Amino acid sequence: MVNERYYPLLATLAVCALLYGYGMFEYRAFSDTYVLGNLLTDNAFLIITAIGMTFVILSGGIDLSVGSMIAFVGVLMAELVTGFGMHPLLAVLISLVFGGLFGAFMGFIIAKFDIQPFIITLAGMFFLRGMCFLINLDSVPITHDFVSAFAGFRIPLPGRGWLSASAMVMLASVLIGLVIAHYTRFGRNVYAIGGDRQSAQLLGIPVERTLIQVYTLSGVFSALAGVVFAFYTASAYPLAAVGVELDAIAAVVIGGTLLTGGMGFVAGTFFGGIIMGVIQTLIAFDGSLNSWWTKIVIGGLLFGFIVLQRLITRSFSGMRAGAS
Amino acid sequence: MADRAQTVLSARGVGKFFPGVKALQDVDFSLNSGEIHALLGENGAGKSTLIKVITGVHPRDAGTVTLDGREIHPGHPGEAQQLGISTVFQEVNLVPTLSVAENLMLERQTRKFGLISWKKTAEDARQALKTLGLDIDINRALGSYSVAIQQLVAIARAVALDARVLILDEPTASLDADEIRTLFGIMRALKAKGLGIVFVTHFLDQVYEVTDRITVLRNGRLVGTFETAQLPQIDLINHMLGRELAEISSHRHHASDTPKDRGNRIQIKNLGKKRVLKPVSLELSGGEIVGLAGLLGSGRTELAELVFGAHRADSGLVFLDDKPVLLRSPRQAIRAGFGLCPEDRKQDGIVPELGVRENIALALQGRRGWLRPIPRADQDKFADDMIAALGIATPDREKPVGQLSGGNQQKVILARWLVSKPVFLILDEPTRGIDVGAHADIIKLIRDLCDEGLALLVASSELEEIVAFADRVAVLRDRELATELSGAEITQNNIIEAIAR
Amino acid sequence: EMIIGFSQIGSESGWRTSETASIKAEAEKRGIDLKFSDAQQKQENQIKAVRSFIAQGVDGILLAPVVETGWDQVLKEAKDAGIPVVLVDRGVAADKSLYLTKVASDFVQEGALAASWLAAKTNGVCDLVELQGTVGSSAANDRKAGFQSIVDNFPNMKILRSQSGDFTRSGGKEVMESFLKAENGGKNICAVYAHNDDMALGAVQAIKEAGLEPGKDILIVSIDGVPDIFKAMADGDTNASIELNPHLGAPAFDAIKASMDGKDVPKWIKANGPLYLPDTAAEEYKKRSGS
Amino acid sequence: MTTLQDTKKSSGNGGSAGNGGKDGRAISLSSRQWLGPVIALVLVIIVNGIISPAFFNVKVVDGHLYGSLVDIVHRGASTALVAVGMAIVIGTRGIDLSVGSVIAISGAVMAVLIRDTSLSPAIIILAALGAGILCGLWNGILVAFLDIQPIIATLILMVAGRGIAQMITDGQIVTFHGAFFEAIGSGYLVGVPWRVIIAAIVIAGLWAVMRKTALGLFVEAVGGNARASRLAGIDARGIKVLAYVISGFCSAVAGIIIAADIRGADANNAGLWLELDAILAVVVGGASLMGGRFYLGLTVIGVLIIQALGTGILLSGLPSQYTLIVKAAVVMIVLLVQAPKARQMMGNFWRRRNRNGQ
Ligand SMILES: Nc1ncnc2c1ncn2[C@@H]1O[C@H](COP(=O)(O)OP(=O)(O)OP(=O)(O)O)[C@@H](O)[C@H]1O
Ligand SMILES: Nc1ncnc2c1ncn2[C@@H]1O[C@H](COP(=O)(O)OP(=O)(O)OP(=O)(O)O)[C@@H](O)[C@H]1O
Numbered sequence A: 001m002v003n004e005r006y007y008p009l010l011a012t013l014a015v016c017a018l019l020y021g022y023g024m025f026e027y028r029a030f031s032d033t034y035v036l037g038n039l040l041t042d043n044a045f046l047i048i049t050a051i052g053m054t055f056v057i058l059s060g061g062i063d064l065s066v067g068s069m070i071a072f073v074g075v076l077m078a079e080l081v082t083g084f085g086m087h088p089l090l091a092v093l094i095s096l097v098f099g100g101l102f103g104a105f106m107g108f109i110i111a112k113f114d115i116q117p118f119i120i121t122l123a124g125m126f127f128l129r130g131m132c133f134l135i136n137l138d139s140v141p142i143t144h145d146f147v148s149a150f151a152g153f154r155i156p157l158p159g160r161g162w163l164s165a166s167a168m169v170m171l172a173s174v175l176i177g178l179v180i181a182h183y184t185r186f187g188r189n190v191y192a193i194g195g196d197r198q199s200a201q202l203l204g205i206p207v208e209r210t211l212i213q214v215y216t217l218s219g220v221f222s223a224l225a226g227v228v229f230a231f232y233t234a235s236a237y238p239l240a241a242v243g244v245e246l247d248a249i250a251a252v253v254i255g256g257t258l259l260t261g262g263m264g265f266v267a268g269t270f271f272g273g274i275i276m277g278v279i280q281t282l283i284a285f286d287g288s289l290n291s292w293w294t295k296i297v298i299g300g301l302l303f304g305f306i307v308l309q310r311l312i313t314r315s316f317s318g319m320r321a322g323a324s
Numbered sequence B: 001m002a003d004r005a006q007t008v009l010s011a012r013g014v015g016k017f018f019p020g021v022k023a024l025q026d027v028d029f030s031l032n033s034g035e036i037h038a039l040l041g042e043n044g045a046g047k048s049t050l051i052k053v054i055t056g057v058h059p060r061d062a063g064t065v066t067l068d069g070r071e072i073h074p075g076h077p078g079e080a081q082q083l084g085i086s087t088v089f090q091e092v093n094l095v096p097t098l099s100v101a102e103n104l105m106l107e108r109q110t111r112k113f114g115l116i117s118w119k120k121t122a123e124d125a126r127q128a129l130k131t132l133g134l135d136i137d138i139n140r141a142l143g144s145y146s147v148a149i150q151q152l153v154a155i156a157r158a159v160a161l162d163a164r165v166l167i168l169d170e171p172t173a174s175l176d177a178d179e180i181r182t183l184f185g186i187m188r189a190l191k192a193k194g195l196g197i198v199f200v201t202h203f204l205d206q207v208y209e210v211t212d213r214i215t216v217l218r219n220g221r222l223v224g225t226f227e228t229a230q231l232p233q234i235d236l237i238n239h240m241l242g243r244e245l246a247e248i249s250s251h252r253h254h255a256s257d258t259p260k261d262r263g264n265r266i267q268i269k270n271l272g273k274k275r276v277l278k279p280v281s282l283e284l285s286g287g288e289i290v291g292l293a294g295l296l297g298s299g300r301t302e303l304a305e306l307v308f309g310a311h312r313a314d315s316g317l318v319f320l321d322d323k324p325v326l327l328r329s330p331r332q333a334i335r336a337g338f339g340l341c342p343e344d345r346k347q348d349g350i351v352p353e354l355g356v357r358e359n360i361a362l363a364l365q366g367r368r369g370w371l372r373p374i375p376r377a378d379q380d381k382f383a384d385d386m387i388a389a390l391g392i393a394t395p396d397r398e399k400p401v402g403q404l405s406g407g408n409q410q411k412v413i414l415a416r417w418l419v420s421k422p423v424f425l426i427l428d429e430p431t432r433g434i435d436v437g438a439h440a441d442i443i444k445l446i447r448d449l450c451d452e453g454l455a456l457l458v459a460s461s462e463l464e465e466i467v468a469f470a471d472r473v474a475v476l477r478d479r480e481l482a483t484e485l486s487g488a489e490i491t492q493n494n495i496i497e498a499i500a501r
Numbered sequence C: 001e002m003i004i005g006f007s008q009i010g011s012e013s014g015w016r017t018s019e020t021a022s023i024k025a026e027a028e029k030r031g032i033d034l035k036f037s038d039a040q041q042k043q044e045n046q047i048k049a050v051r052s053f054i055a056q057g058v059d060g061i062l063l064a065p066v067v068e069t070g071w072d073q074v075l076k077e078a079k080d081a082g083i084p085v086v087l088v089d090r091g092v093a094a095d096k097s098l099y100l101t102k103v104a105s106d107f108v109q110e111g112a113l114a115a116s117w118l119a120a121k122t123n124g125v126c127d128l129v130e131l132q133g134t135v136g137s138s139a140a141n142d143r144k145a146g147f148q149s150i151v152d153n154f155p156n157m158k159i160l161r162s163q164s165g166d167f168t169r170s171g172g173k174e175v176m177e178s179f180l181k182a183e184n185g186g187k188n189i190c191a192v193y194a195h196n197d198d199m200a201l202g203a204v205q206a207i208k209e210a211g212l213e214p215g216k217d218i219l220i221v222s223i224d225g226v227p228d229i230f231k232a233m234a235d236g237d238t239n240a241s242i243e244l245n246p247h248l249g250a251p252a253f254d255a256i257k258a259s260m261d262g263k264d265v266p267k268w269i270k271a272n273g274p275l276y277l278p279d280t281a282a283e284e285y286k287k288r289s290g291s
Numbered sequence D: 001m002t003t004l005q006d007t008k009k010s011s012g013n014g015g016s017a018g019n020g021g022k023d024g025r026a027i028s029l030s031s032r033q034w035l036g037p038v039i040a041l042v043l044v045i046i047v048n049g050i051i052s053p054a055f056f057n058v059k060v061v062d063g064h065l066y067g068s069l070v071d072i073v074h075r076g077a078s079t080a081l082v083a084v085g086m087a088i089v090i091g092t093r094g095i096d097l098s099v100g101s102v103i104a105i106s107g108a109v110m111a112v113l114i115r116d117t118s119l120s121p122a123i124i125i126l127a128a129l130g131a132g133i134l135c136g137l138w139n140g141i142l143v144a145f146l147d148i149q150p151i152i153a154t155l156i157l158m159v160a161g162r163g164i165a166q167m168i169t170d171g172q173i174v175t176f177h178g179a180f181f182e183a184i185g186s187g188y189l190v191g192v193p194w195r196v197i198i199a200a201i202v203i204a205g206l207w208a209v210m211r212k213t214a215l216g217l218f219v220e221a222v223g224g225n226a227r228a229s230r231l232a233g234i235d236a237r238g239i240k241v242l243a244y245v246i247s248g249f250c251s252a253v254a255g256i257i258i259a260a261d262i263r264g265a266d267a268n269n270a271g272l273w274l275e276l277d278a279i280l281a282v283v284v285g286g287a288s289l290m291g292g293r294f295y296l297g298l299t300v301i302g303v304l305i306i307q308a309l310g311t312g313i314l315l316s317g318l319p320s321q322y323t324l325i326v327k328a329a330v331v332m333i334v335l336l337v338q339a340p341k342a343r344q345m346m347g348n349f350w351r352r353r354n355r356n357g358q
């Protein structure tokens, strides 16, 4: 029998399958791999962000700066590539380093001064968005052969669909996230800190250092998401990705991670992100919802899934109890 | 042995100040290799603080600490661990959301190519538990086990670390006789291997059983270090308290001859819950103290929680003076005049951010409802009375309870129930971590309450305590009521026999 | 029956809601099955929507792009699938071959028109304040740039202060209040240029509460042509508004129809609205609020 | 001089019975909690005055107070209402992201009722408040009874609520007229804006309910340790629900004020992102997001800091694109100055310097 700690993950999987199944049942075109490929591509940056966010949430914190980071990295890349004529790969490197440093800075303040992550990263969110405006007020294209090659790269799937470069970066990130979470001491320490920070400290875990690393990691992942987003649209826009932090948090939570920290799964986050994407796709396929009903339905579905997940988790436990 | 001994760990002139409190002042302490060294003192004397200063949890404000002759400055417990100081802190300080295995192996998982090898790690974890003779599912979340099991896991973890110095801060507080025996066996073995062990406890017979030397602290100052063999218990107590202990009347309390007159008759009838507790029936009346004995996991805590409505029972009822009491929530139990002083003070007891006064007022206020606030003057009076009566060491009554020493937190929770004047009070391990002086005060206080007509149910792993004041003893075994003892039957031997049968 | 997908930005303003309603009504009139998707102000959602339309094999797509850049890839996909895309109310910075046509007005031109009107009205002598739209949005950027380009030609026209009121009424009111305080109780201010009508309406209230008379002591010109601004103009509270035409459905559907019939379609179907003045305002208000 | 350390005479630490507690006047950190926020507010206001000398001018125009200082209080009224509700929710270790949407909903209900019915203003106000209370009830049930984590539970209403508000108004700004409602938005009573009076009454009322009954204690107990509170006989779930209901009510009052201010319900934008400012205010006021303590008065000061900052930026004439950076920087500084850890570090630093100096 599966360990009960995996029930939330199973519940997420079940919900995801249910939703996808509904789509295939309702719309013929939904079973096409084109839709699957799009899901992986269109939600790549969200899922990458959410993986970094998973670590932050597992540690008991939160990172609201990720959306602004995505926008800022885009603007920065545009400036470097189009403005300075730098090769995109070098710009990517600079962006990732910047993301890491900025995350580390926030982590430093959070860990050393014991200030709430919600507020520090909120300030970080304001700051990065403000920096976007300083560099550039307009939306600008990022023109470079490498960028178009990245955007155009695709591995065909059976059917009409394909796997894009963004999707592959995302899948690789999920793998890396899985390994970090489950096969490194750092990963386990993050779980421990989220479970009980004081105890973790007393057990000899370097809490401050680990927290700084967590925000660094989130910074790098959100910067990577920014890179993917910039390549995906081959452009930069200072108002891009507004509110993505909330989507990422929702993806993490739908994926079965507890916001209080200490329990959760990177794999769950992947499916959580996919669920968010499927909701969007279903609404677009349906095409009959007006603006306000769209919002109401998204909220309602969010509610429905969380309740459903609860029920599934509970019935798993019930099954186990019955068996033993 | 003592003459060949060599100092491993020493602290000189250590000072530590918290806002409003001088927790440690000019304390010297030295630990030899191959000795078990008791660190004793009243609640709030500064024992845990000394340990935390040595292991780098708190930065020290004065003094030096040396290990093997070299001065050390651990910035956090992890560094102390790396230096070879392994510690079990007071309270269970493990991570409840992680599995048992992970708790045991945190920061020391076996790695292959930089990645954790879970198979090997699980093996090591099992090995670590085996030394304590603990056979539990290491993949379950630690939080699903009782406090005692968690305590054992914490000890197993500390012992498994390859250390020069082992520090145990009240490790025996929630253990029963068997586990304590196992623990002592391990301590002796480690001592033979040349480790220095610091051992904090409030059980003086344990001190005399295993320790070689004793260091006593009082009010954050050093009283002295003594050879255990040369220090009579009465002197030890005087050193700790700085006064003579009021004599603890050792003869048992007797309920008045006609308990039924007093009212407050509690009848528990067939109270049970599937997979948790087989139906239990028990009766007690005002003025009576019933002890609840049993092994770890025998169901004492569960019974207490069912009676208090903390969990809902599947079957059975509780009657107060022949009227059934609705027990769907603790609130209803409290309205009926019940009280429960829980076993796990960190999770179920204290509200750490609130002050002593507020924590003490909480249950009484909960019973009165929000519309009838207890006037501030009354709250202050309750708090001051309790601080005096139980000897709660706190600079002022507004100090956040989370910052008190463990024993003093326990006193605050006890005070919470005492001021709420219940008719039926359940105490689950009430004197855990409470010092000898206060122990006597508390027992006296409880007796006074019983004389006023309180019915009391006390679950305790300390058989002496049960023997000392219970009129009757209910013994639980395997989540079932095994026997009841009363009157002259109540002796430690009889209880042990009933438990172990 | 024709199936057309419409990817709308969102519903952040009354103007946009009117646009959506107008396009839906037009589709209904023509018996078109309109698949509507609201992107909640997010480009990524719009890309998702367009891809969903492609997956479903619609006959045409209307796209009201939230930003100008970043559409090349998805437009290419639509083109490969043989689905014509019509941009409504805003343009994109992509190769013109990737879309069928653009049905939109020109934000820069709107700004320029507002400035020209003001210059004419004040004979080129005016110290004014500007209420910007959301920082970074193309409407704000272009309306600012267009206005500035005209003001630059008049040495005696000066923008004293320019702050963002986020395109909202309360934003416009709050920013205007602080402008009034910073500029000597409003005595230094000759006119307000607001990037949309809602901010202008907020400014009107702020001016009134400061004890001045909007439309007289301080001239007000704004853009969008929402019903309420006509009422304000009729009451003499504001002086001019440039309409942003929300009725883009008909020309857009016409274009798709034409291209299906193999006819040529111009790359930019201009839908610029006129500048309205108080003299016709009462009548216009009746027309708009009646319907 | 920092006097963080030990201010009592060295009479030991009350280790023996009866010694502790009598001398309850030892200065604890909490009694100086107000210092940081108040200093921050004064500093921001002084800087504003330096930037724009007209800042301190308060005069009487048309029989009411007029000036930037008045504006800060005036503009801050609605945020303060929301923040105070938020503070109570945060006290229970929760958070309410839906306040902006609740503002939109209550404003929409009010505007549509004014436009389409001839109900008396009192009933219309009650309906708007009722809508807010219902929203709070929904949040509370999700958090307390369905055990959904507060951020997510209220995120649901944050998303859906704006949709509901738009549905009520049909996505248009519903404008209305009426002396009563215009007075709420921009009327004055003996020179003081009505909205400030309303906010003050609501906040004072809440303060009284929280601090003059045991409710505040219960809220803090539940936020500090919900399990322990339940075992102490407190209806932890009920308290949580109540906190969200209060937050919903406060947001509804704010929604009424905001709609009355612009004489219209802007369902699309009313209260947008206000939750962030409200949370910021609570934290700048010294509360922890981990629950267990809340300070209504300091929360109001937090609001004034943020509002003064915004007004200062507008007055300074700094281009709009710098606004966010300045805000981020100031918030950061205020938080750092306030953080106990940072103060402690500075204290240590000073003591070390003094010691070396001697
Ligand atoms: N984090 C803290 N902040 C403020 N005061 C503290 C803190 N930790 C401990 N103290 C104070 O220091 C004193 C010593 O506490 P300590 O925990 O060392 O006592 P102890 O000897 O371990 O008592 P016990 O037997 O009850 O565990 C107490 O008065 C306590 O209130
Ligand atoms: N030996 C054990 N093996 C496995 N689980 C145990 C064991 N002992 C206790 N537990 C778990 O711990 C929980 C607590 O048990 P319970 O509280 O009834 O014990 P108790 O009799 O009160 O003893 P104590 O309070 O000393 O732990 C039980 O639900 C049980 O699942």
Ligand SMILES: [Mg+2]
Pocket: B047, B048, B049, B090, B169, B405, B406, B407
């Ligand atoms: Mg201790």
Ligand SMILES: [Mg+2]
Pocket: B300, B301, B302, B343, B428, B459
């Ligand atoms: Mg127990």
